[in-house]
Amino acid sequence: MPLVIYPAALVRTMDPARPTAEAVAVQDGRVRAVGTVQELEGYGEHRLDDRYTGRVLLPGFVEAHAHTMGGALWRHTYVGYDERMSPDGRRWPGCRTLESVVDRLREAERALTDPEEPLLAWGLDPIHFPGERLDRRHLDAVSVTRPIVVVHQSFHVSTVSSAVLRADAITAETRVEGVVRDADGEPTGELLEPVAMGLVRSVPTIGRMGFDRGGLLAFGADARNHGITTIVDLGNTDLMDDEAVAGFREVVDDARFPARLSVFHMGGGLAQAVAAEVATERLLSLRASSSDKLRFGHVKLVLDGSIQGYTARLQPPGYLPDDRVGIWLIPPPVFAEMFTTFHRAGLTVHVHCNGDEATELFLDTVEAALAAHPRWDHRHTVTHSQLTTPAQYRRMATLGMCANVFANHLWYWGDEHRDLTLGPDRASRMNAAATALRSGVPLSLHSDSPVTPMDALATASYAASRRTRSGAVLGEHERITVPQALHAMTLGAAYMLKMDHEVGSLEAGKLADLAVLAEDPFECDPDSLREVQVVGTMVGGEPFTVGRDGA
Amino acid sequence: MSAGVPEPDSRGWTVLGGYLGAGKTTLLNDVLAATAGRRIAVVVNDFGSINVDADLVSATGQDTLELADGCVCCSLSDGMAAVLERIRAIEPAPEHVLVEVSGVGDPLAVARWGDHPGFRRNGVVVCADVESVRDRARDRWVGDTVLRQLRGADTVVLTRTDLVAAHRTEAVAAWVATVAPHAEVLWDRQAVLARLEVGYGSATPAGTQEPDQHLSRHRSWSVVGPGPVDASALVAVLADLPPDVVRVKGRVRTSADPSRWTVVQLAGARVAYDDGGPVAGPGLRSSLVVVCAGDRSGDPPVVGKLRGLLGGDD
Numbered sequence: 001m002p003l004v005i006y007p008a009a010l011v012r013t014m015d016p017a018r019p020t021a022e023a024v025a026v027q028d029g030r031v032r033a034v035g036t037v038q039e040l041e042g043y044g045e046h047r048l049d050d051r052y053t054g055r056v057l058l059p060g061f062v063e064a065h066a067h068t069m070g071g072a073l074w075r076h077t078y079v080g081y082d083e084r085m086s087p088d089g090r091r092w093p094g095c096r097t098l099e100s101v102v103d104r105l106r107e108a109e110r111a112l113t114d115p116e117e118p119l120l121a122w123g124l125d126p127i128h129f130p131g132e133r134l135d136r137r138h139l140d141a142v143s144v145t146r147p148i149v150v151v152h153q154s155f156h157v158s159t160v161s162s163a164v165l166r167a168d169a170i171t172a173e174t175r176v177e178g179v180v181r182d183a184d185g186e187p188t189g190e191l192l193e194p195v196a197m198g199l200v201r202s203v204p205t206i207g208r209m210g211f212d213r214g215g216l217l218a219f220g221a222d223a224r225n226h227g228i229t230t231i232v233d234l235g236n237t238d239l240m241d242d243e244a245v246a247g248f249r250e251v252v253d254d255a256r257f258p259a260r261l262s263v264f265h266m267g268g269g270l271a272q273a274v275a276a277e278v279a280t281e282r283l284l285s286l287r288a289s290s291s292d293k294l295r296f297g298h299v300k301l302v303l304d305g306s307i308q309g310y311t312a313r314l315q316p317p318g319y320l321p322d323d324r325v326g327i328w329l330i331p332p333p334v335f336a337e338m339f340t341t342f343h344r345a346g347l348t349v350h351v352h353c354n355g356d357e358a359t360e361l362f363l364d365t366v367e368a369a370l371a372a373h374p375r376w377d378h379r380h381t382v383t384h385s386q387l388t389t390p391a392q393y394r395r396m397a398t399l400g401m402c403a404n405v406f407a408n409h410l411w412y413w414g415d416e417h418r419d420l421t422l423g424p425d426r427a428s429r430m431n432a433a434a435t436a437l438r439s440g441v442p443l444s445l446h447s448d449s450p451v452t453p454m455d456a457l458a459t460a461s462y463a464a465s466r467r468t469r470s471g472a473v474l475g476e477h478e479r480i481t482v483p484q485a486l487h488a489m490t491l492g493a494a495y496m497l498k499m500d501h502e503v504g505s506l507e508a509g510k511l512a513d514l515a516v517l518a519e520d521p522f523e524c525d526p527d528s529l530r531e532v533q534v535v536g537t538m539v540g541g542e543p544f545t546v547g548r549d550g551a
Numbered sequence: 552m553s554a555g556v557p558e559p560d561s562r563g564w565t566v567l568g569g570y571l572g573a574g575k576t577t578l579l580n581d582v583l584a585a586t587a588g589r590r591i592a593v594v595v596n597d598f599g600s601i602n603v604d605a606d607l608v609s610a611t612g613q614d615t616l617e618l619a620d621g622c623v624c625c626s627l628s629d630g631m632a633a634v635l636e637r638i639r640a641i642e643p644a645p646e647h648v649l650v651e652v653s654g655v656g657d658p659l660a661v662a663r664w665g666d667h668p669g670f671r672r673n674g675v676v677v678c679a680d681v682e683s684v685r686d687r688a689r690d691r692w693v694g695d696t697v698l699r700q701l702r703g704a705d706t707v708v709l710t711r712t713d714l715v716a717a718h719r720t721e722a723v724a725a726w727v728a729t730v731a732p733h734a735e736v737l738w739d740r741q742a743v744l745a746r747l748e749v750g751y752g753s754a755t756p757a758g759t760q761e762p763d764q765h766l767s768r769h770r771s772w773s774v775v776g777p778g779p780v781d782a783s784a785l786v787a788v789l790a791d792l793p794p795d796v797v798r799v800k801g802r803v804r805t806s807a808d809p810s811r812w813t814v815v816q817l818a819g820a821r822v823a824y825d826d827g828g829p830v831a832g833p834g835l836r837s838s839l840v841v842v843c844a845g846d847r848s849g850d851p852p853v854v855g856k857l858r859g860l861l862g863g864d865d
Contacts, residue, residue, distance in 0.1 A: 175666040195663045198632030205632070275830050278810065325695050328655040331571050332692045361692060 003027045003046040004541075007037050008057045010520055013506040014490045024057060026512040029292075029540035033508050051543065056520045058486070059505050060229025060513035060537055061456035062493035063446060064404050065350075065383050068233045070449035071222055072215030073122050076206060077108040080123030080153060084453055087221035089547015095124075098132055101150075105142045118147040118164075118203040125153040127416070136162045136189030151206050156309065158197050160189050167202035174199065211244035216251050224258035225546045226455045227515030227534040230494065230503050231259050234350065234383065234448075235266035235300035240274050240282055245296075252294040258537060258544040260513070262295040262497050264350065268338050269302025269329040276341035283347060292511070292540060298497070299342045299349045300383075302329045304358040307386060307421050307430075308413050312355030314387065320423045326355050336365050343369045348379050348498060350404065356387040363395050370399065381496045383446070386430050387422075393432070393439035402442040402496040405431045405488075407463035408452040414468030428475030433463045433488070437480060444493035445485065457521065457530050460485035464526035482529055483522055514538040562592070562638065563647040564665030565747070568658030568700050569678030570687055574710030575651055577773040578678055578743070580840050582649065585744045592638050592645040631664055639669050647673070655696050659703030676747070677704035680711050681723045681738075688730070701731045706746060709738035713849075774801075774854060775838045776861025779809040788856045789815070789822045796853060801839035802827045803861070815839060837861050 004026050011021040013034055021034035025043060033040055040046070074086045079101045082094045095101045101124060109119055119142070124134060139148040139161035148161035165171070165187055172185045178196030180188045191197045223231045238244035252261045265283055267276060274282075279299075287297025305311020305327050310319055313326040330338070342349050343366075353359040359382055366380055381402040382388060386409060388396070396403065409417070410431055418427040429435075436443045445463050447454045464485045466474050473479075480488070494504030502511050518533035536545040569575050583591065638648055648670065652658045658675045665672030677700050680687075687697045701707060707727050712720045724736045737743045782805040789799060799817040804810075812827030839861070841854055 169668065177663050177666070194631065195660075195666075198635065198664070199667065201632075201636065278830055281810075327657070328693070328696060331654040333571060334654070357692075 001028045003032055003040075003043055004049050005037060005040045005046050006049050006052045006057070008052045009054050011057045011506060012486075012520070012522060014059050014487060015505045015507050018507075021506075024506060024512070024514070026538075026541045029512055029542075031506050031508055031510050031512050034506050052516060055535055056517045057506070058227070058515045058517060058521070059490045059503065060515045060539065061227050061489045062230040062444070062497070062499075062504055063223065063228045063449075063454055063456060063459075063489075064232045064444045064493040064497060065234045065406075065446035066219075066231055066449040066454050067235070068212065068216050068219045070454055071217065071219030072212050073206065073450050074218050074222075075214070077104060077119065077121040078123050079104050079121045079150060081125050081128045082453075084123075085225055085547075087218040087225065089221075089225060096128075098129055098134055098138060101134060102138050102141060105139070105148065105150075109142050109146060109148075112146070115146065118149065119143070120203065120206050121148070121150045122206055123153050124150050124159070126157075133188070133190065134159045136160065136165065136187070139189065147203050149200060149203050149206070154308070156193055156197075158191050158200070160191065160200060160203075162189070164200055164203060165189060168200050170199050211238055211241070211247040213247060213251060216248070217257070220252075220257050220259045220261070221549070222449070222454050224537050224544050225534065226457070227517065227537055228454065228456050229259055229513035229515065229537050229539050230497070230499065231261050231454075232497065233261060233263045235302070236263050237266045239263065239265045239286060239296065240279070245286065248294055249291070253291050255542060256549065257293070258539055258542075260293045260295070260499075260503065260511075260539065262298060262499070264298045264300040265296075267299045267301045267342065267349070268335070269352065276338045280341060280345040280347065284345065295497070295499070297347060299347050300352065301335065301338060301349060302352040303335060303362060304328060304353060304355050307354050307409075308416060310421065312387070313353075313357035313361075314355045315357045315360060317426075319421055321420070326357070328358075332361055335361070336368070339365050340369045340373070343375065343378065343380070344373045346375070348381070348496075350381040350383045350496070352384055353382050353388070354384045354386050354406075356389055356392065359385065359388045359392050363392060363399065363401070366399050366401060367395075376400070379442075379496050379498060384448075385436075387426065388432065388436075389429075390432070390435050390439070393435050393441050396436075397440040402444070403436045404444040404446050404493070404496060405433050405436065405463070406448060407431050407433065407445040407459050407485075408447050410466050410474055411458075411462045411468060412452050414466075414474040415470045415472070418468070418472070418474060429478065430475070431463070432475075432478045433480045433485075434478045437484060442492060442495050443484075443488045444496055445488045446493075455530070456489045456515075457532050457534070460489050460521075461526055461528075461530035463488065464529060467527060479526070482524060482526055485526075485529075486521060512538055512541040561671035562645055562669060563673040564650065564662070564670045565647060565673040566650045566652060566658040566662045566665070566675045567678070568652040568656060568661075568675065568703070569654070569708075570680075570684075570693060570697050570700065571654035572683070573654075573678040573680050574708070575654075575678050576775055576838070577710065578676075578708060579649060579651055580773040581740065581744060582747055584840065590643060590645040590647075592641060592648045594634055594638075594648060594650040631661070635664065635667055635670070655693065657699060657703060662703075674705040675703055676706045676708060677701055677734075678708050678710050679723070679727065681709050681715050681720050682711055684709075684723060685726060698730060701727060701734070704731055704734045706735045706737060706743075707731060708743050709736065712738045773838065773840050774857045774861050775836050776858070777836055779804040779806045780837055780860050780862075781805070782807045782813075784860055785815075786822075786824070788853065788860065789817070792817070792822075792853060793851070796841060796851065799839060799841050799853075801837070803837035803839065804830060 005023055007023040011024055011034055022036045023040055024034050025032040025040040078092050079095050085091050095104055147164045150159045170187050176196050178192035180190040182188050251257055283297050290296050304313040310324045311327045318325050351362045353362050379402055381404050383404040384406045385403045386406050418424050445459045447459055463480055464482050466479050468474050491500055491504035494500040503513050516536040518535055521529055521532050567575050650661055652661050662675050688694050727736050780803045802812040802814045805813050811829055814825045814827040816823045839857055
């Protein structure tokens with residue numbers, strides 16, 4: 001394969017030994033060299049490709065905590081408050097009023113040809129409509145006959161139309177807790193929490209289990225549109241199933257799929273897990289079968305719930321309003337057993353810890369496992385790490401652990417954490433990226449898509465600015481610099497996937513994965529970083545354009 | 552699908568909770584042994600332990616379903632709704648559903664699903680091991696979880712009372728009454744089973760056998776342990792069973808091949824050992840149920856031997 005030289009306005013390599021360059025030379029899907037065009041022409045027979053003239057090239061971003069479900073949601077109508085781009089590159093303006101929600105639904109309803117087909121929508125966040133509630137009357141104004149279900153952004157609430165209430169016999173007599181009623185005792189259409197949401201049987205639920213080819217394609221496209229070239233499906237329950245694995249291979253190994261994908265095994269906490277011993281054997285064999293683009297072998301465990309749901313496990317002083325302390329999703333002794341099994345087998349485990357008590361249990365478990373089964377370079381990672389304390393970060397450094405911090409929470413729920421769940425002091429300390437770096441803990445940042453949108457520059461921006469929706473800065477001393485945040489979204493994330501020798505920086509011999517940007521993000525202030533336009537990506541030398549399917 | 556049509560046959564919905572090792576498995580197996588022949592669906596939601604003797608379930612016309620773990624907080628999975636749908640589809644309809652909640656699960660939260668169409672809420676039973684429950688309630692990690700479970704109970708069942716003096720059991724019962732004042736506290740196993748039978752009573756067709764007739768003639772023991780089990784020692788123990796042992800069933804991991812289950816079954820006068828497929832539950836614990844005829848008090852010798860072999864007494 002010939003050498004191709006891509007001149008650019010600027011190359012930011014994320015390699016401190018050679019931080020900037022004029023151009024990248026690519027051969028056989030890998031970086032041959034970075035340097036001046038003149039230098040690169042000295043590497044022998046070559047072709048100049050000027051498609052990136054005027055663009056700024058960075059290593060492709062790495063999103064180390066997302067879910068393929070984030071792609072599947074786009075089958076349904078988006079009615080969220082913020083503008084978002086669907087995987088096909090179309091921009092969907094935010095629905096800033098309930099009227100605009102109804103308008104968006106009307107538009108989607110007109111596009112449906114089958115009168116029986118239910119209309120599903122997602123992304124509604126009622127926090128933006130104080131004093132108003134979306135109810136069945138809004139939805140009945142869209143259609144009195146078509147079943148309509150709007151799932152809220154929390155995924156813990158849905159609003160349904162009268163057609164759904166009728167079909168599922170949800171009436172004034174229904175006893176189930178969480179069915180919101182009006183003054184006459186009639187259901188308003190709002191259903192709180194899964195017990196009430198589960199009354200809807202006539203319309204399929206918005207998320208579905210099992211391998212989902214279309215969802216995976218959309219997930220890849222979503223990554224491409226945001227300059228992300230390596231994505232993680234953090235916790236898949238289907239890896240024991242040969243058909244699902246074959247499905248992943250067919251989609252991801254296809255040259256048209258625009259990203260590398262690391263599929264973690266969901267080892268416990270949110271799924272009926274297979275035995276850790278059985279999973280380990282399987283994962284070791286899957287890991288050996290990994291390709292350049294599709295990786296297996298890492299494990300995800302879920303220890304606690306969420307802060308906004310008051311289910312994250314908190315150490316004293318706990319939550320702001322009352323003495324709730326959260327819930328465990330795996331009994332501590334069972335967690336220790338599972339973790340130790342994976343650890344002994346040499347696997348890397350990322351553990352969902354939103355609360356600091358969950359982090360504490362994880363650290364105690366790692367410490368005991370390391371004492372019993374010493375192992376270097378394990379890269380076990382606290383993922384979310386929202387309330388990890390400075391003392392815990394110091395222990396994590398000693399134990400060789402990494403932190404993948406949920407920076408998007410600062411923007412999306414920072415005001416609520418300050419005012420409702422934690423209070424200003426603990427909210428200012430949450431998602432402590434600066435403390436992690438001060439402690440020497442390898443750092444990444446994530447979106448947890450579909451919980452928040454997958455958008456690497458926005459995630460970096462939130463960690464650097466720590467600005468909330470109301471405009472306040474939540475914990476100025478935990479801000480990190482824009483270059484630190486971009487490092488976290490490239491090499492930082494690659495490190496905890498054990499891929500930092502292959503991706504995350506532009507160095508000779510590493511995979512030719514690029515994010516193609518319209519301007520230099522290093523020159524942006526933290527807030528405008530998220531406005532930088534992504535033009536496209538390159539994955540293993542293969543160029544991709546935002547909003548367009550691959551060759 | 553019959554969504555919207557009222558379902559006449561309300562299935563009782565009983566939730567069984569308690570921390571790890573509290574004795575849920577034993578109680579569940581005792582209930583299944585005592586309700587042999589009746590239509591009972593069992594839903595298990597646990598991490599690791601095999602929970603319930605699958606063979607016992609199928610042998611008595613009962614159905615067992617597995618429930619995905621966890622709260623739905625960070626997942627879009629509709630685990631419990633799907634389980635309800637599967638139970639609705641079972642023909643003929645089960646009279647009752649027994650739901651075993653994970654060791655850190657909140658049984659009261661699971662009980663709310665019993666208000667769904669086609670079901671009838673039938674109470675929350677929480678097991679508490681007399682030897683350990685008070686320590687568990689003070690445990691750094693799970694103390695609040697254990698207390699929340701007890702507070703959500705309609706009935707607290709004290710377990711392993713045969714291992715402690717009566718006054719200690721009574722002291723624990725008094726303590727439970729302070730933690731969960733509205734809950735009924737029971738520990739006599741026959742009383743517990745009778746209590747559960749009462750709970751189920753409304754769905755028992757008139758003229759069928761007395762609910763506790765079976766109970767008065769048989770007792771069962773459940774032995775669970777981490778294994779793997781020495782295969783030849785197991786065969787030796789089960790080769791010479793006294794005539795009052797009428798049933799031995801379960802599945803074990805043996806040292807010969809710990810990655811697969813061996814299904815153990817006493818059929819007639821001999822014990823059969825069959826391959827039970829790959830081990831696909833996370834905790835990999837072996838489990839055997841022994842049923843003896845008569846009102847034997849104390850453990851039969853075979854149970855003690857099996858406990859020794861399985862290496863646990865959960």
